[in-house]
Amino acid sequence: MTQNTTTLKENQTTLTGNQQAFANALTTAFNTRLPLNEDEWTDYAPDENAAYNVQEAFTRLKKGEVGGYKVSLTSKETQDMFDSDEPLYGAEMRDRFLKAPANVNLKDLMEPLVEVEMCFRAKEDLTPDDTLEDLMNKTTVAPALEVPDSRFKDWFPSLSKYMVMSDGAVSGLVVYGDEFDTNKFGTVDALENVSATLYHDGENLKSGKSSEVLGNPLKSLQWLVNKLDSQGKRLLKDQRVSSGTFVLPPSLTKGEWHATFDNGLGTVNLNVK
Template identity: 45%
Template sequence: MTNKAELLFKAYRDNAPLEKGKFNFESTQEAYQVQDDVLALKEENGEKHQGYKISLTSKETQDLFNSDSPLFGQMTDVTVKKDASLSLTDYNEPLLETELVFLVQEDVNGDDTDEEVMRKCLVAPGIEVPDGRYDDWFPKTTFYEVIADGAVNGAVVYGEAKQYSYDDVKNIEAVLYLNDQEVKRGNSEEVLGHPVNSVKWLAKALEERGEKLTAGRFVSSGTFMLPERLEAGNYRVEYENVGDVQLTVKP
């Protein structure tokens, strides 16, 4: 267990952010090892690994972090807000992203076809709340810092999950509302061309680590639009063909 992991876990537990640049990372592998160690500390604290979030799924977001590939973070059961509400005071500097959430019903393989992945997963309209364990983190943290911090995961909420085809979620629009006022719009093509590509990328990335994307996990597959700063109010995202999801944010 590294000192980096212990400090990141303490920052998470106490909601006390660390100074950016506090850690030096030598490689992507080291950053993921720290992420694994932080997850282990969360599990020792009673949390359960439940899913993944995928970040940097558009060229725009990759450019922000000087990357040419996505990255993933592991999320626990406490990050899933089943009552669709949260409080700003529980987070450091939270954002909001519009993402489809894939609920894995059957193990997904890295070489599965698009159609096989869609058959093996249910899809739900989702909202993901990124939050970093560093001060003034977005978009000023490094690629390695984001990985070590579990892809800056904070929370996820999702609506009704159903079976969809590849074409059902191809080139669809999401509209974000705050207190019934439209904030912005985004398209599923921003997610590696199609959200299923994000899930396939994750399955391959896990296999390279000797792991598997297994049934029972969720995957928050990547945002349709650049994130918004989270503020108090009532959010709603309407997804073409997929339905809507709501999140209440308390001060």
């Protein structure tokens, strides 16, 4: 394994040559939509630190600026699938957050799924000192459909967690609906009791609750703020966070997708061509 290094100047992350090569390969797969084979890359990111280094480099190779993050593995079921005992996160570029109703071409994606989520937006910078109540007061919330996608072939649910981390937590895009001040819920506990139902071409596919997301989606947001802080980063004003899925995701296919939420959150729509 080569030992030459490349420094990412903003936070002084140092990459091995193999990690940079992995980030370059992910970028090529992202641009060409030709997937990678996992077994060719596992040695390039054998632990969490290496995987997040690769993700950082991969993010910097994308066009545009980071618009926020997605949090994955926020239920015991999904953590067990990927042999993890905590969530993981991925950066999402600003142009991958789409205001509903959104139109997407399936050919522009690789092997996408669709998830039902709540999407927060920071009204000011968030810090590790923020309590759940602080986070409720410092954010807006919107109903969302997240579309995870991967640069690896046959990735769900068999891709290893370090490959998922490297691949931006299989970042794809996030479609969000109308935003409301999160404190409209009144209490932190009220965010545990949001129900949502996913539809495809009018067919009721599945329903889930916000309690699937670490017990409360605000806990997912808090986890992210703390994780970023441990890496010398901060969740900034106007960045968005797709906080974790209510349901085990089906594959995204052509047609009209929407999710309806109770508690006044409304509906979010995505049309796939």
